Each structure stands twice: as C-alpha cells, then as structure tokens.
Amino acid sequence: MVFQLTPTELERYRRQIMLPGFGEAAQNRLKSSTVLVTGVGGLGGTAALYLAVAGVGKLILLRGGDLRLDDMNRQVLMTEDWVGKPRVFKAKMTLENINPDVEIQAIEQYVTPENVDALVQASDLVLDCAHNFIERDLLNTACVGWDKPMVEAAMNDMEAYLTTIVPGKTPCLSCIFPEKPNWDKRGFGVLGAVSGTLACLTALEAIKVLTGIGKPLYSQLLTMDLNSLDFAKRRPYHDPHCPVCGDKNPERNLTNLSNRNNSLLLAIP
Numbered sequence: 001m002v003f004q005l006t007p008t009e010l011e012r013y014r015r016q017i018m019l020p021g022f023g024e025a026a027q028n029r030l031k032s033s034t035v036l037v038t039g040v041g042g043l044g045g046t047a048a049l050y051l052a053v054a055g056v057g058k059l060i061l062l063r064g065g066d067l068r069l070d071d072m073n074r075q076v077l078m079t080e081d082w083v084g085k086p087r088v089f090k091a092k093m094t095l096e097n098i099n100p101d102v103e104i105q106a107i108e109q110y111v112t113p114e115n116v117d118a119l120v121q122a123s124d125l126v127l128d129c130a131h132n133f134i135e136r137d138l139l140n141t142a143c144v145g146w147d148k149p150m151v152e153a154a155m156n157d158m159e160a161y162l163t164t165i166v167p168g169k170t171p172c173l174s175c176i177f178p179e180k181p182n183w184d185k186r187g188f189g190v191l192g193a194v195s196g197t198l199a200c201l202t203a204l205e206a207i208k209v210l211t212g213i214g215k216p217l218y219s220q221l222l223t224m225d226l227n228s229l230d231f232a233k234r235r236p237y238h239d240p241h242c243p244v245c246g247d248k249n250p251e252r253n254l255t256n257l258s259n260r261n262n263s264l265l266l267a268i269p
C-alpha cells in the first residue's frame with residue numbers, strides 16, 4: 001500500500017528527500033513499510049529511533065523485561081524515572097513524542113516459537129537485535145520461511161558485526177554461523193557509543209533495503225572492532241545444504257557437502 005505524504009511529512013523529511021536518488025518515492029516507501037525491531041535496548045532501541053525519525057510508517061517493538069539503572073548508559077529512549085517499569089512501553093512513548101506520524105506497536109515479549117511467525121508475517125523487514133542466538137535462530141528461520149529480509153546486527157564488548165539476509169539470495173544466519181559465537185550471554189561490557197554506532201548502521205541498512213537506495217550488505221558481513229576502528233567486509237559461505245535456507249539456494253545440487261570444509265568466511269578481494 002502506498003500512502004500520500006502530508007504537507008507536514010514533506011517538511012519533516014525535506015532534508016532526506018533532497019538526497020540524490022531519494023525523493024518522495026523513497027519517502028513513500030518508508031511510510032508504507034512496517035519494521036519489526038527485536039531487542040529494544042542500546043542497539044535495537046537506538047536503531048528504532050533512527051527508523052522513526054526517518055519516517056518508517058509502522059514499528060513493531062518487541063522486548064520483554066523492566067528497565068534497570070545499568071541500562072541507562074546506552075538506552076537513549078529511556079529516562080531514569082522509568083527504572084523498574086517495562087522498557088518497551090517507554091520506547092513507544094519516546095518515539096511517539098519525537099515523531100507522532102509513526103505508528104508504534106509495543107509488545108512486552110521476547111522472540112518465542114509461539115509469536116515469531118505472526119510477527120514476521122506482519123512485517124516488511126526485521127531488525128534482529130535480539131539478545132541471544134536462540135531468538136536469533138527463531139527469527140532467521142521465520143524470515144526465511146516467510147521470505148522477509150532481515151538486518152542482522154550483533155555486538156560483544158567492543159566488537160560488532162552487521163549483515164543483511166535476503167532469503168534465497170544471500171546466506172542466512174545459519175549459513176554464516178553454523179556454530180554460534182559465544183556472544184549469547186547477557187551482561188557483557190558495553191559503551192553506549194558502541195551500541196549506538198552499530199545501531200545507526202543497522203537503521204541505515206534497513207532504510208537502504210526498504211527504499212532501494214545505496215548498497216546494502218547483501219552477502220557481505222561487516223565486522224567492526226571499535227577498539228581499533230578496524231572495519232572489514234567478508235563474504236560468508238552460502239551453504240546449499242543449509243538446514244534453514246538450503247531449499248531456497250539456487251546453487252543447491254550444484255555443489256556438494258565437501259565445500260562445507262572451506263573456511264567459513266572468505267575475505268572479499
């Protein structure tokens with residue numbers, strides 16, 4: 001569905017509409033889009049902020065749990081008086097105050113086998129900022145099953161990675177990490193500027209996918225060491241026999257399992 005931009009919206013988004021290749025067409029695509037944001041914390045919450053100010057029509061925010069004082073070094077949608085209350089509802093209030101033209105649905109839940117399919121089906125794109133690989137794998141499988149693109153962002157201490165998964169076209173999360181990195185622990189050290197850096201890139205990636213501008217990280221894994229500011233792009237292996245996306249891989253049957261012994265990530269020349 002395409003909506004008409006109101007005079008207010010044309011003025012609110014004027015500075016991005018004037019970007020080369022953007023225009024009212026890209027703005028309309030954002031307005032027509034629904035994005036599911038999982039894990040609305042330092043990463044997902046900040047990414048949601050930039051999607052809201054960019055004018056994405058509807059955001060579905062998914063996050064369980066109450067705000068803690070030690071969230072406040074990075075969760076920029078929160079205020080200290082909210083400590084002890086469910087984060088996701090404060091995120092909705094803050095975003096609605098910043099941009100009342102965006103529809104926000106707040107759900108105080110984590111990603112579960114019971115809710116994941118309906119949430120992914122209701123969305124045009126998913127931001128995976130979930131806490132652990134259990135939730136990430138659920139999202140990945142649902143996105144592959146429902147043919148929905150997923151921006152995959154994760155961090156640990158001062159390291160981060162980012163990629164965009166398009167079912168049938170790019171490696172999925174299971175291709176990229178058949179063995180999960182030891183990142184699915186809560187409570188690691190984090191600076192707000194680090195989660196915020198990754199969040200901005202995550203939102204930018206979503207905007208690119210939704211509008212068609214720029215070059216998203218399709219079949220590319222951006223790795224970032226924020227300590228040294230070393231950024232690298234790598235090409236992850238697309239497993240034709242992946243248990244999640246193998247049926248959608250056009251190269252299935254053209255390669256065999258022996259390729260699986262290749263190194264997981266091949267540096268892009």
Ligand SMILES: [Zn+2]
Nearest residue numbers: 172175242245
């Ligand atoms: Zn796969």
